Amino acid sequence: MTGRAVRTLVLGGVRSGKSAYGESLLGSHRQVRYLATGSRTSTDAEWLARIAAHRERRDDRHITIETTDLAGELRAAPDIPVIVDDLGSWLTARVDALGGWESGDVDLDPEIADLCDALRGMNADTVVISSEVGLSLVSSTPAGRLFQDLLGTLNAAVAQACDRVSLVIAGRVLDLPRGEFDASPVPPTAAEQAPNDRTSNDQTSNNQAEEAPANAPETAIAATPAPGTAGPPAARTRVAATPVAADASDLPDPTDAEIFPAVTPPDEAVAFTARERQNSLTKPPGSLGRLEEIGVWIAACQGQCPPAPIVKPAVVVFAGDHGVARGGVSAFPPEVTAQMVANIEHGGAAVNVLAARAGASVTVVDMSVDADTAPHLSTYKVRRSSEDLRTTDAITIAEARAALAAGRAIADRLVDSGSDLLIAGEMGIGNTTPATVLVGALTRREPVEIVGRGTGVDDHGWMRKTAAIRDGMRRARKVVHDPLALLAAVGGADLTAVAGFLAQAAVRRTPVILDGLVITAAAMVADALAPGATRWWIAGHRSVEPAHQIALDHLDLKPVLEMSMRLGEGSGAVLALPIVQSAVDIMTSMATFDEAGVAGRDDSPADVEIP
Ligand SMILES: Cc1cc2ncn([C@H]3O[C@H](COP(=O)(O)O)[C@@H](O)[C@H]3O)c2cc1C
Numbered sequence: 311m312t313g314r315a316v317r318t319l320v321l322g323g324v325r326s327g328k329s330a331y332g333e334s335l336l337g338s339h340r341q342v343r344y345l346a347t348g349s350r351t352s353t354d355a356e357w358l359a360r361i362a363a364h365r366e367r368r369d370d371r372h373i374t375i376e377t378t379d380l381a382g383e384l385r386a387a388p389d390i391p392v393i394v395d396d397l398g399s400w401l402t403a404r405v406d407a408l409g410g411w412e413s414g415d416v417d418l419d420p421e422i423a424d425l426c427d428a429l430r431g432m433n434a435d436t437v438v439i440s441s442e443v444g445l446s447l448v449s450s451t452p453a454g455r456l457f458q459d460l461l462g463t464l465n466a467a468v469a470q471a472c473d474r475v476s477l478v479i480a481g482r483v484l485d486l487p488r489g490e491f492d493a494s495p496v497p498p499t500a501a502e503q504a505p506n507d508r509t510s511n512d513q514t515s516n517n518q519a520e521e522a523p524a525n526a527p528e529t530a531i532a533a534t535p536a537p538g539t540a541g542p543p544a545a546r547t548r549v550a551a552t553p554v555a556a557d558a559s560d561l562p563d564p565t566d567a568e569i570f571p572a573v574t575p576p577d578e579a580v581a582f583t584a585r586e587r588q589n590s591l592t593k594p595p596g597s598l599g600r601l602e603e604i605g606v607w608i609a610a611c612q613g614q615c616p617p618a619p620i621v622k623p624a625v626v627v628f629a630g631d632h633g634v635a636r637g638g639v640s641a642f643p644p645e646v647t648a649q650m651v652a653n654i655e656h657g658g659a660a661v662n663v664l665a666a667r668a669g670a671s672v673t674v675v676d677m678s679v680d681a682d683t684a685p686h687l688s689t690y691k692v693r694r695s696s697e698d699l700r701t702t703d704a705i706t707i708a709e710a711r712a713a714l715a716a717g718r719a720i721a722d723r724l725v726d727s728g729s730d731l732l733i734a735g736e737m738g739i740g741n742t743t744p745a746t747v748l749v750g751a752l753t754r755r756e757p758v759e760i761v762g763r764g765t766g767v768d769d770h771g772w773m774r775k776t777a778a779i780r781d782g783m784r785r786a787r788k789v790v791h792d793p794l795a796l797l798a799a800v801g802g803a804d805l806t807a808v809a810g811f812l813a814q815a816a817v818r819r820t821p822v823i824l825d826g827l828v829i830t831a832a833a834m835v836a837d838a839l840a841p842g843a844t845r846w847w848i849a850g851h852r853s854v855e856p857a858h859q860i861a862l863d864h865l866d867l868k869p870v871l872e873m874s875m876r877l878g879e880g881s882g883a884v885l886a887l888p889i890v891q892s893a894v895d896i897m898t899s900m901a902t903f904d905e906a907g908v909a910g911r912d913d914s915p916a917d918v919e920i921p
């Protein structure tokens with residue numbers, strides 16, 4: 311699997327430009343299979359002329375296959391980009407074959423489910439064209455109503471199997487955001503029903519926002535600093551976390567987990583082309599500032615200009631407890647870690663809310679929570695709580711290897727199932743302490759320079775935290791040149807898994823948005839494990855934690871946002887995601903000076919007097 315295949319459903323009315331748009335989406339491919347569903351046996355001259363016009367627009371790159379066996383044809387060549395034009399004709403052919411127009415008694419659900427299954431199996435870019443007939447008048451004939459009903463059902467089911475859905479109206483393209491409910495009445499396939507099955511856990515279905523069960527319990531979080539604060543509104547839609555993708559028999563081999571292949575940087579030649587494209591767009595060069603740099607970066611990461619839209623961003627929240635949290639270094643008690651894991655699982659945390667807005671999936675993974683969590687959360691669990699870094703190694707070397715291997719396996723799985731941008735988040739009371747120890751040890755700072763308030767420790771807590779950081783740094787300094795030993799000594803299982811995840815994303819040439827202090831501290835170690843990995847990362851925001859800026863300077867990263875945030879969970883990274891998506895939109899959708907007929911910059915030596 312390429313890991314980059316994008317399935318797009320293009321909807322539109324009659325003569326809206328949907329086919330031309332759909333074909334343009336595959337414009338960069340050398341070979342495209344064109345599955346034409348229009349009936350060859352038609353004798354309607356006007357209809358045949360339409361088909362001929364479609365054919366004319368296609369060039370030599372297209373292999374045209376006239377078929378109504380869509381699922382079979384898709385499965386026959388899952389690695390070749392394909393366009394299906396269109397679902398309406400396929401539907402007509404199927405109802406014809408079943409003789410259902412008169413009786414209206416047709417059950418296409420099994421065929422629709424089979425078609426969706428075949429679409430999900432595509433490893434190459436896939437475009438499906440269909441008519442949006444639901445916006446017109448309800449047909450006055452039974453057959454017309456049957457067609458409208460069936461096509462509405464079919465479109466909804468296919469939308470679920472696609473990564474993107476666009477609506478074309480009058481030649482203008484509207485990208486439809488992901489909805490918050492499952493509109494498909496088609497029964498789920500067996501794979502979708504089995505939560506621990508490899509296929510169903512495959513993140514291909516990540517972006518289908520799931521509504522939390524209506525009776526999902528409000529997770530009670532111990533609210534130490536502000537007991538009794540008003541709870542959130544009772545009625546709302548929540549986007550629950552996606553289950554982690556693996557079962558116990560599928561655990562990665564931890565042998566040599568700390569050894570990474572060489573990281574190759576994003577494509578410089580494409581970056582050059584992308585900068586030229588930025589300068590050809592209808593704006594003064596450089597006028598979109600940082601947005602231009604980000605667009606160039608994404609193009610270079612993807613190795614193509616213009617870059618493809620980011621359609622499957624994924625957030626993984628790594629959760630774990632730390633023995634040092636028993637030493638009063640946080641404003642909150644350690645029990646909050648497990649409670650927040652449940653909250654994230656049910657869609658109630660800040661990261662869920664922000665991810666839903668940005669169209670990203672959220673998965674929470676228990677690496678070392680000091681409680682038993684559900685099996686689908688604890689597949690990769692290394693132990694219950696890491697040890698107290700003040701006095702002993704947080705985890706053993708063997709546990710560190712297992713945690714690194716887990717982070718790497720999770721990144722691999724997401725990339726293999728089409729995730730095109732990754733974000734790591736973390737949840738663990740006390741986390742800013744090991745993170746600050748890592749930053750202090752790697753940058754040789756004094757504890758008082760770098761210690762922050764985390765969740766909001768009071769002055770006594772601040773003193774305890776500073777002493778803990780001092781003790782941790784004393785132990786960390788001894789292994790500061792050995793990234794694996796450093797993670798084992800002070801990082802703990804969760805931060806170690808984050809380091810594996812971030813480094814593996816770079817190995818897999820997948821861009822990452824970093825979050826605050828905790829994730830950036832793990833990123834420093836990840837760059838030591840896989841030198842050059844930083845080139846695949848962008849800093850989403852700058853947290854108020856003082857050690858965060860020091861970590862960013864160390865990695866030579868400039869944060870996108872400055873929002874005075876100090877939460878973690880991946881929240882700052884997810885908040886920056888729409889900016890990265892906007893940077894891509896600029897590169898894909900702005901007109902060039904030539905296209906728009908706008909005069910470029912006047913660089914000719916002017917014969918004007920300089921006053
Ligand atoms: C309710 C709640 C939600 C959170 N979400 C993230 N964190 C953040 O705060 C913790 C780190 O701060 P410290 O080192 O001071 O404990 C981590 O769990 C981090 O993810 C939270 C903390 C709390 C209390």
Ligand SMILES: O=C(O)c1cccnc1
Nearest residue numbers: 826827828853876877878
């Ligand atoms: O910047 C962070 O990562 C952070 C800050 C405070 C609390 N938790 C995380």
